[in-house]
Amino acid sequence: MKIAYMGSGTFATNILDKLLLEDNIQITKIITQPAKPFGRKKQLLATELKQFVDSNNLDIPTFECSNSKQILEILEPGEVEFLVVCDYGVLLKQAVLDLPSKYCLNVHGSLLPHLRGASPVQMTIYNQDQLAGICVQEMVLKLDAGPVFMSDSYEVDFTETTPGLIQKLSIMGANILIKTLNQILDENLKPVEQNASEATFCSKIPKEMGCVNFLEHDAKQIFAAFRAFISWPGIYFTHGDVVYKILDCKIVSDLDLKPGEFSFSKKQMFVGCLNGTLEILKIQPQGKKEMDVSSFVAGYKSRFV
RNA sequence: CGCGGAGUAGAGCAGUGGCAGCUCGUCAGGCUCAUAACCUGAAGGUCGGUGGUUCGAAUCCACCCUCCGCAA
Numbered sequence: 051m052k053i054a055y056m057g058s059g060t061f062a063t064n065i066l067d068k069l070l071l072e073d074n075i076q077i078t079k080i081i082t083q084p085a086k087p088f089g090r091k092k093q094l095l096a097t098e099l100k101q102f103v104d105s106n107n108l109d110i111p112t113f114e115c116s117n118s119k120q121i122l123e124i125l126e127p128g129e130v131e132f133l134v135v136c137d138y139g140v141l142l143k144q145a146v147l148d149l150p151s152k153y154c155l156n157v158h159g160s161l162l163p164h165l166r167g168a169s170p171v172q173m174t175i176y177n178q179d180q181l182a183g184i185c186v187q188e189m190v191l192k193l194d195a196g197p198v199f200m201s202d203s204y205e206v207d208f209t210e211t212t213p214g215l216i217q218k219l220s221i222m223g224a225n226i227l228i229k230t231l232n233q234i235l236d237e238n239l240k241p242v243e244q245n246a247s248e249a250t251f252c253s254k255i256p257k258e259m260g261c262v263n264f265l266e267h268d269a270k271q272i273f274a275a276f277r278a279f280i281s282w283p284g285i286y287f288t289h290g291d292v293v294y295k296i297l298d299c300k301i302v303s304d305l306d307l308k309p310g311e312f313s314f315s316k317k318q319m320f321v322g323c324l325n326g327t328l329e330i331l332k333i334q335p336q337g338k339k340e341m342d343v344s345s346f347v348a349g350y351k352s353r354f355v
Numbered sequence: 356c357g358c359g360g361a362g363u364a365g366a367g368c369a370g371u372g373g374c375a376g377c378u379c380g381u382c383a384g385g386c387u388c389a390u391a392a393c394c395u396g397a398a399g400g401u402c403g404g405u406g407g408u409u410c411g412a413a414u415c416c417a418c419c420c421u422c423c424g425c426a427a
Contacts, residue, residue, distance in 0.1 A: 087427065092357095257425095293424075316379070317391075336424050337360030341367070348379040349368035
């Protein structure tokens with residue numbers, strides 16, 4: 051079968067990697083987002099999917115498109131049976147959804163209709179959900195509202211991080227995607243409509259969501275935010291007009307502190323939260339390099355007592 | 356010309372013109388059943404670089420190098 055593949059990030063890259071191993075699947079074209087300026091020097095950085103294509107010397111035409119119009123110039127109607135979209139980040143117009151002769155499919159990192167939107171995996175962890183999941187849905191104009199062909203779920207524990215969960219879900223997603231594709235062709239598999247009344251939503255994660263306040267949040271919530279936002283945006287707090295990123299932390303149970311109270315030993319740093327206590331293990335003050343907490347205690351302790 | 360912080364002992368930080376400091380680490384010794392605890396002592400510096408101002412510069416000026424936060 052002929053497939054055109056659209057995507058950008060880790061999720062899309064992992065799934066593509068698995069699709070390439072299937073003998074009966076022929077990926078004829080890859081579409082990804084244009085390289086965007088990144089970092090302090092605004093260097094252009096290609097998407098992870100594009101880097102994957104280049105570093106593996108894949109012999110598949112790869113295009114960079116930022117909108118539906120550009121996609122329509124690349125793909126002819128009926129040219130492929132499926133258009134598979136993972137982690138692309140742009141709403142597609144109906145004309146694009148109509149391009150494949152069979153279906154336009156999307157692999158989404160939650161159990162739809164829960165967590166429709168841009169950040170399902172992060173929010174699964176942030177919300178401390180017990181069950182993570184993955185769906186293959188038919189794409190419709192309304193975001194992540196299409197009928198579902200197949201899904202799979204995974205029980206998360208309270209130490210799971212976003213990169214770890216993406217890794218697991220993308221492998222599961224690739225498996226059900228391949229099953230879905232084959233069953234549509236062999237058995238004319240039909241999708242099941244979502245129950246729209248149960249839908250929940252998640253948006254792109256703004257930087258401010260990583261701001262933690264020890265007076266207002268539980269240690270569990272902060273630890274969940276840390277695990278959810280570990281690659282972006284990260285979590286941070288302010289103290290005395292200085293921003294501190296928390297780069298590693300854990301919950302401790304044998305120490306009771308008032309909310310917002312800091313406690314230090316020679317090599318350890320603890321902070322009381324609304325409920326519970328957090329130990330900070332790695333930290334980065336604004337304008338400084340990241341440092342382990344024993345270095346931090348040596349130089350910064352005096353600002354916290 | 357996007358905005359901003361920073362470079363001082365192995366690490367992290369003070370130090371705004373007059374003898375180079377603090378905490379931690381390291382080493383030696385002591386205390387202790389014992390210790391990441393405590394006590395005593397020691398080693399360890401071209402204050403990022405170059406030039407300038409000055410009787411005198413870590414400190415003021417100019418340029419350069421490097422690291423980082425924000426923004427995108």
